[in-house]
Amino acid sequence: MSAGGEAFLDSHGTYIQPVALTAHTALLVVDMQIHDARPDGAFNVAMERLQPGSMAYFNDRTERVVVPAIGRLLQAWRTRDRPVVHLRLGSQYPDYRDFPPNYRAWIKAIEDASGVREIFYAGSPDFQIRPELAPVDGEWVVDKLTYGAFNSSNLDRVARAAGFTGFVVAGISTNCCVESTVRGAAERGYECVVVDEATADYDESAHLASLRALAVNHARVVRSVDEVLAAVDSGTPM
Template identity: 45%
Template sequence: MNQSEKTSAAFEDLSSTIPSVDLTDRRATALVVVDVQYSDAAPDRGWVKACEAVEPGSMRYYLERLEQTTLPAIRQLLGAFRAAGMPVVHISTGSAYRDMRDCPPRFRDWTHRLERAAGIDDMWWTGNPDYAFRKEVAPMEGETVIRKTTQGAFNGSEIQNVLDRAGIRNLVFAGVVTSCCVETTARDAADRGFGCMLVSDACADCIPAMHDAAMMNFGLYFGQVARSAEEVVRAIGVGERRKNHDVSTR
């Protein structure tokens, strides 16, 4: 093991000092799926299309991870939370206005610069069909949907009030992009007193280093990191609950 690997392992050991998230507290624990929309989580559409137009090949890794790893993991989490009757919250990024007047100037200006460079319009406008959630992980009836106008949900939506009124105290995060909207929202949630967990394979970033750095940093300072959706499913105990139910009804 080289020095870099030793340092990394030491930081992972330090993460054990972060308080754990009680996933068995089903009424107070919600799955939060961040920004899995066509606008930023689909090939040849929205943000991905814009980035590829400016720098061809720049989104190849992101799209491969999204399709092969992240979307299947999110579907697994959704299945488990729904089976357990646990709350699910879907977050979207979108402006009610084509000129993005309800978004922060920095976010608005960055978007317009990228749109001009790529030759596309209305990347985050709610009137764009790309604003919709990807159908594979779209909200079901009764699940909470929150629109944000900033990259972190707590700065640009009513998520705090929604969670407080529902009695939610623990949050399990999945979605895109790991080091941007997912991490920002999760960090802000931790600072507000929520128990937080990032699910590594249920998140995607543009390059592995960005994803890995976000996970390591979050696990050291803000909350727990689960390596896989399978770990979360086991902790919730959905499979065991189903097994016991099947035995008791024979």
Template identity: 30%
Template sequence: MAKSALLVMDVQQDIVGRFDGDPAYLPRLRGAVDAARAAGTPVIHVVVGFRAGHPEVSPRNKAFGRIAGAVAEGAARGFAPGDPGAAIHPDVAPLDGEIVVTKKRVSAFAGSDLDMVLRAQGVDSLVLAGIATSGVVLSTLRQAADLDFRLTVLEDGCLDGDPEVHRVLTGKVFPGQAEVVRIEEWAAGLSPSA
């Protein structure tokens, strides 16, 4: 029998703050989290995080190299220990006992123990949500597909700074490897846990 997990990815304070164009996003996502918990579907939170001093970040990495540079200039803490911006947004914060996986790059699998955690829990199906559609969701979907997970993307559980990019990915690209549904439809198909 298939066992699913909901991945809530990169919904961290500083990241949410960059994508404030949809005030209904967090309440929708909270609805997905609540539905998963009520059905007994594991909720796994994925965050980006680095050690103090960012030794994992190469200056050749265009995206993460900028973060390390800003930290070096004192302009940011850059998702390192003690950075309040690295905290999971309180609207979807993990409950005691929920797994939090820390990644080092864009994909939820990159530099993390996510695959090991999923395999140990017997999870073979993933439901993806997070910020941004063109970042963590796209990268994680591609890698998870290559690892033979069954995939569902919560179209309105993902957010991107470019609505057209979001539309193309969820409407044209993702359906080649995943079922793409809205949160309400996905939640309606869940069975409550006994």
């Protein structure tokens, strides 16, 4: 986070109540799929064809900061035998017939303009989660059709049945699928912690704006994995 972003969170703080990271707090990993969480993924390739250089900041942050951070969170949750949920965005059909009409028109326009096909098709290899962050036995994988998981998947049903009280949230992109999902979680009574270094957006200003909005209204926002792990091990709410 830039100095400006740190100053905002330090000076404004939050009125969101502290969150205790218990055995009922799931790690929620949002859309770390090949199609848009890796530089050679279909969405990244399409956008670079349309707007050369437009993905440079996002890809650098994802590779250098976000993937290692999520790897650490996954290791921590797994070694402590705590619940992990992976989200995936994609359509069961190559023509996106199960997407809402506006989403379908958006992605088809990108495909037509770039020449890259089946970007978000679940039958494409790029639909899968990056191998280094892939689910292991016993972890939940929830597929969704829109940015916000609570709007287009069975995530709420999964969470209620498993007894989750909240989520530590990581993934991409901050102001889109992460923010939409966190807003949906908060409005359903789940406590949320969003980890700055485990999230990325297509430019820094969008990333910071999303974190600011979430910190004021929906979630605790913390900068580092270290802060999360310290709270887990100490039992101190954050």
